[in-house]
Each structure stands twice: as C-alpha cells, then as structure tokens.
Amino acid sequence: MTPPRLSSLEICAGAGGQALGLERAGFDPVMLIENDENSCKTLKLNRPSWEVLRTDVIDFDPEEHPYVYDVDLLAGGLPRVKSAATVQRRESDNERKLLEAAVWLTHSVQPRAVLLENVPDLVTSDKFEDIRSWIVANLADVGYDVHWRVLDAADFGVPQHRRQGFLVAMRDPEFSRFEWPEPSAEPAPTxxxxxxxxxxxxxxxxxxxxxxxxxxxxxxxxxxxxxxxxxxxxxxxxxxxxxxxxxxxxxxxxxxxxxxxxxxxxxxxxxxxxxxxxxxxxxxxxxxxxxxxxxxxGHASPPPVAEAVGRRIAQVLGVKTQAGSS
Known part of the structure; x- marks a missing residue:
C-alpha cells in the first residue's frame, strides 16, 4: 500500500526549491503563496497541478481559502530578515513584517508543524534576540514549542557552503520526538x-x-x-x-x-x-x-536541505517516506 502523503501550505514560495524538497519528503501543497509574478509562473511551469496564489503573505486571509486550515505543515523560505539596526531600509521593515505574518498565520491555520527558513543569524545572533523571543512567546500562546538550528547545505550533498537558519515548531507529543537530520557521510561535490x-x-x-x-x-x-x-x-x-x-x-x-x-x-x-x-x-x-x-x-532554498528536514518532520507526523536523504 502506498503510504499516505501529508499536506502543506507554502508561503514566500519563490521558485519552488523548498516546495520541491518537501514534495520529495512526502508533502503535497494545498496552496503556494508568492508575490513575484515570474516566480509564480515558474511554479506553474513545473507543477501545473499546484495551486499558486500571487499575493503578499501580509494580505493573505485564510478565511477566504478554508481548505488551508489544519494542514500538516506550514512552510516558508522567508526573505532574509535584517537586524533592528538596519530596519530603516524599506525592504528590512517588510522582511520583519513577513516573519511576523508567518507567526500570525500559524495562529489562524493551526498546522501540525511549522518550518521556516531564514538567515543563520536569526538563530544565533544576539542582534535577533528580540525577534526570537517574540516568535517563541507568540507560538507558545497557541501551544507550539520551537526548535532552532543552523544547517550547512554542503552537509546534505549540495555543492555549496550555504548556512541556513531553520525554525521547526510543533506541539507535544510530536515536538519531543523531532530530531534534526544528520549530515551526510559523503563530502559535498565540488x-x-x-x-x-x-x-x-x-x-x-x-x-x-x-x-x-x-x-x-x-x-x-x-x-x-x-x-x-x-x-x-x-x-x-x-x-x-x-x-x-x-x-x-x-x-x-x-x-x-x-x-x-x-x-x-x-x-x-x-x-x-x-x-x-x-x-x-x-x-x-x-x-x-x-x-x-x-x-x-539565488534566493531559493536548496531542495536537498528542505527534503532532509521535511523527512524528519514527516517521520514525526507519522508518514513513511521513500528511501532517500535523512
């Protein structure tokens, strides 16, 4: 029997790097949200069956799309947030608003798990302590605990040293069972x-x-x-x-x-x-x-990294995935 597949809602989907990796891990998107016209066309060019909505996440109202409620995973590779010292720039302010919108969307959609990717400094730097604390507190209000981790894409077979900051949020008992993927035993290609x-x-x-x-x-x-x-x-x-x-x-x-x-x-x-x-x-x-x-x-999340993290999330949520990276 073919194992059941999981559902996902993808925000800031871009050219589909993360969505492709999650598809390999066992997730099928009920919707992908992206505000760039050409990126939306890229998504439809490769996966005509995917529902792609061109809009800003800040403006997205899930009440108008009730099938996004209670998905297994809310995922997004968000634009690179900057520290408070640079928030005066127009794009810096918008990047923070998008990160906050992802948290508020979690409140509304109530997914079983959340996966957000951003800069490694969001995970490790004191400059981001304010936004980390805000995220943790607001997700805790609706029962989620948060794992943070920095992963290097080269550890997962990508021919590139690309350090990525990840947030994975779940409720117990799933939260306590989640483990981050281990680096590959093989060196990255050159x-x-x-x-x-x-x-x-x-x-x-x-x-x-x-x-x-x-x-x-x-x-x-x-x-x-x-x-x-x-x-x-x-x-x-x-x-x-x-x-x-x-x-x-x-x-x-x-x-x-x-x-x-x-x-x-x-x-x-x-x-x-x-x-x-x-x-x-x-x-x-x-x-x-x-x-x-x-x-x-350039802005995409390399698919093998998303696949590796997605498989660990899928294991916790009870789906048996195909043989592959872990």
Whole structure:
C-alpha cells in the first residue's frame, strides 16, 4: 500500500526549491503563496497541478481559502530578515513584517508543524534576540514549542557552503520526538565536479583544467535585492571567493565558454549553472529574463536541505517516506 502523503501550505514560495524538497519528503501543497509574478509562473511551469496564489503573505486571509486550515505543515523560505539596526531600509521593515505574518498565520491555520527558513543569524545572533523571543512567546500562546538550528547545505550533498537558519515548531507529543537530520557521510561535490561537463559543452579546451582548480564547494550564492543592482555573484568578498575557484563573479553569463575562450581565463556562470549549484534538477525550468531568473535561483532554498528536514518532520507526523536523504 502506498503510504499516505501529508499536506502543506507554502508561503514566500519563490521558485519552488523548498516546495520541491518537501514534495520529495512526502508533502503535497494545498496552496503556494508568492508575490513575484515570474516566480509564480515558474511554479506553474513545473507543477501545473499546484495551486499558486500571487499575493503578499501580509494580505493573505485564510478565511477566504478554508481548505488551508489544519494542514500538516506550514512552510516558508522567508526573505532574509535584517537586524533592528538596519530596519530603516524599506525592504528590512517588510522582511520583519513577513516573519511576523508567518507567526500570525500559524495562529489562524493551526498546522501540525511549522518550518521556516531564514538567515543563520536569526538563530544565533544576539542582534535577533528580540525577534526570537517574540516568535517563541507568540507560538507558545497557541501551544507550539520551537526548535532552532543552523544547517550547512554542503552537509546534505549540495555543492555549496550555504548556512541556513531553520525554525521547526510543533506541539507535544510530536515536538519531543523531532530530531534534526544528520549530515551526510559523503563530502559535498565540488564546483568543478558539478560543472565540468557544462563548461566543456561548447568546446572550451580549458574545461577540464578549470574543473580541477574548482575543487571546493561554492560559496553561498547570493540572489541580490530587487531594489538594486543586476545579476552577479555577490559582494566583493564573495567575488574573491569565486575567483579562487576560477569563476568571474562580476556578472552572470549568457552562455558557456566556446572553443575560442582562452584556456586560462575565468568563465562566468550562467543561470542554469547557478541552478545546478543550488541542486535544482535539470528538468526544473524558470520563467523570466536573466536577472529575474538569477534572483529566483539565488534566493531559493536548496531542495536537498528542505527534503532532509521535511523527512524528519514527516517521520514525526507519522508518514513513511521513500528511501532517500535523512
């Protein structure tokens, strides 16, 4: 007999990295909420059967969609919240409001479990003690206890050192049975291992030598802000880390190097290659132009991490999942 699957409500769904991982872990979304038009189109492009609602979580009223009540899991990869010192920026204020909205939505929807992903500092830094305390107190008001943990995507087979802060909330007895997934016993793939075939696809003679030099997992991929800048691989420090791997991080390329590209030059990554470093499957498609797609990919939660955490949540909620990461 096929084991029953669990239901989820996904907020700030983006390009679907977390939703894809949770799908592998045994969760089917009753709805995905996202306010970016191209991200919504990406979700429908890959999963036409998913119900995708384009709206801001702050404006979402579950009374208008009663089937979201009592789902097994409320999940979201929320925009990166900033400390109180930077809350003057428009996007910083909105990021905090979205985090608060996720908590209030928990009050309304009453899921069996909550999974929220954000910056690691939200879990560890004294600068965020105020918002952590507020979250814990307000979830406790409706019976939830909270687990916090920072996970590195490289520990779960992702070719990238991406530290992610996670909150998992449940009520007892499920809460006391939850355990975080253990890191994989295998080392993460390197940038060269993942991208060598792609770099050499159009005949660049330097691909193999480049791959041998790109012998570490990638630094964290940075999606950037919709309010400023174009598609590149992040601030100066990140670009230096990419340069050590032989990658020109000043912008995102349109194609892979061809036969005339110098053997000793540093290639740029294209958006498909960035998606590979985020561990999106090859068949996952993205809607939009280059900068939009790069931001969708860069802001995504790598599916293997969401799958690993989702499987542990599913185990606690009583669902037997397929063999895979744990």
């Amino acid at each position: 940038v060269g291992e993942v991208l060598e075939a792609s770099m050499g696809r159009d005949g660049w003679p330097g691909a193999s030598a480049w791959a041998r030099g790109a012998n570490e997992p990638a630094p964290a991929i940075v999606g950037g802000s919709a309010f400023r800048g174009g598609a590149d691989l992040g601030p100066t420090g990140s670009k230096r880390a990419w340069a050590r791997l032989g990658v020109n991080g000043n912008s995102i390329g349109d194609a892979v190097p061809g036969p005339d590209f110098p053997v000793d030059a540093m290639p740029k990554l294209n958006v498909r290659q960035v998606a590979m470093l985020q561990s999106f499957p090859d068949e996952w498609r993205f809607f939009g132009r280059k900068t939009s797609v790069y931001r969708q990919v």
